Amino acid sequence: MAYDLLMTNDRCVGVTGKNKDGQLCSIYAAATVIASGGCGQLYPVTSNSEEASSDGMAMAFRAGVRLKDMEFMQFHPTMLFANGKGAGLLSEAIRGEGGKLVDEDGRAIMKHKHPLQDLAPRSVVASTVFENVQAGKEIFLSIKNVPDFEGKFPTIAENAHAHGIDVGQGLLPVRPGAHFIMGGIEANEWGRTNKEGVYAIGEAACTGMHGANRLASNSLLEAAAGALLLAKHMRVEKPEQNVHQEQQDTHAAANMPETQELQENMDQWAGIVKEKKNLLKMRGWLDAYSGSIFSQASTFLTKNDMTRKNMMTTAWMITNGALARTESRGAHIREDIPLEKREWVRHAVCWEDGKMEPVIKRIDAAEDQERVAEHVSVTS
Numbered sequence: 001m002a003y004d005l006l007m008t009n010d011r012c013v014g015v016t017g018k019n020k021d022g023q024l025c026s027i028y029a030a031a032t033v034i035a036s037g038g039c040g041q042l043y044p045v046t047s048n049s050e051e052a053s054s055d056g057m058a059m060a061f062r063a064g065v066r067l068k069d070m071e072f073m074q075f076h077p078t079m080l081f082a083n084g085k086g087a088g089l090l091s092e093a094i095r096g097e098g099g100k101l102v103d104e105d106g107r108a109i110m111k112h113k114h115p116l117q118d119l120a121p122r123s124v125v126a127s128t129v130f131e132n133v134q135a136g137k138e139i140f141l142s143i144k145n146v147p148d149f150e151g152k153f154p155t156i157a158e159n160a161h162a163h164g165i166d167v168g169q170g171l172l173p174v175r176p177g178a179h180f181i182m183g184g185i186e187a188n189e190w191g192r193t194n195k196e197g198v199y200a201i202g203e204a205a206c207t208g209m210h211g212a213n214r215l216a217s218n219s220l221l222e223a224a225a226g227a228l229l230l231a232k233h234m235r236v237e238k239p240e241q242n243v244h245q246e247q248q249d250t251h252a253a254a255n256m257p258e259t260q261e262l263q264e265n266m267d268q269w270a271g272i273v274k275e276k277k278n279l280l281k282m283r284g285w286l287d288a289y290s291g292s293i294f295s296q297a298s299t300f301l302t303k304n305d306m307t308r309k310n311m312m313t314t315a316w317m318i319t320n321g322a323l324a325r326t327e328s329r330g331a332h333i334r335e336d337i338p339l340e341k342r343e344w345v346r347h348a349v350c351w352e353d354g355k356m357e358p359v360i361k362r363i364d365a366a367e368d369q370e371r372v373a374e375h376v377s378v379t380s
Ligand SMILES: Cc1cc2nc3c(=O)[nH]c(=O)nc-3n(C[C@H](O)[C@H](O)[C@H](O)COP(=O)(O)OP(=O)(O)OC[C@H]3O[C@@H](n4cnc5c(N)ncnc54)[C@H](O)[C@@H]3O)c2cc1C
Pocket: 001, 002, 003, 035, 036, 037, 038, 047, 048, 049, 051, 052, 055, 056, 089, 179, 180, 201, 202, 203, 204, 216, 217, 218, 219, 220, 221, 223
């Protein structure tokens, strides 16, 4: 498991981590690529795997690499919900085939919410399901009008059966779940970050391609294209081997809450629909652990502790990013400021130099032109 980037003279020269036996090791490299995926594990219901704990984003933060747009977390509207837990994704294709979201009285919850009803953008559907759940309702994906459901969606039907749900009844219990983060380590199309020697691709990166609300299916495409372009483009020089490592403060980094507490608080205070009052509660809760979150010490931590430290770091960026962005846009929904604001167009909330507070940066048109020019030179 990679723990931290090895930096010298503001340049990345490899990573430290722990091997299978828990022994500390350093790997020196001319180019280090962060491709560690997203951070769905910050929330109690998620489509993401257990490894999606934001390690790469947190290690980039500690190394002073710039991240941005961390407040843009996308929730998938329809996770199967069984035995009090998320139990797998119910694909949007089911709604495409006629599936409808209903409450326990059979009322179609999307009917007056959006002209596209059940096929509205993810953020609209997810926040509507969330509002209903908050109001104490049980929400189901009705598949009564989906002809031959088991034939068309055999894997989903099998998974539902395995979780004790009778598909024949035509009602699949659902909750929204953390699915994809649009933000991440700022990178251009081929993974270049603002620090020499470190690159980022896939969900860990933020190229801006997904805007404020990713469209389904674009992330695998981006990850594959980004990897190909990076392989063509990255500069490989001789790695430096002798890196001075700071002494570790063994007390500062050990004070960390249980993962479940973090997930529950993120769900309650920094989840699908956010507001200043709750975000401040989340910030206050995280602040009590700031000594551990922002400590550079890590080598003595167990893998489990390191994962929690990383999750707390990313929770800090999501929470404070959401506080800083005083508008609603795409998947970033502020109940207290429900509209998009003009002054936020072409502005990003950024995290740089490992600082606790974000900076708001203007993205200028010249930067875009530079990116297009670079892209043309890579692909041509
Ligand atoms: C259920 C589900 C369905 C999806 N469906 C689609 C779809 O249809 N189309 C689409 O475009 N996108 C889809 N997505 C999104 C897409 O799958 C992800 O965005 C994409 O897989 C991310 O790829 P990645 O390579 O960046 O990260 P990942 O595929 O998450 O890989 C990250 C890897 O890094 C490893 N890792 C993490 N931390 C460390 C560490 N500290 N040290 C060492 N290794 C580490 C992990 O173990 C993992 O192997 C879906 C996502 C989910 C969860």
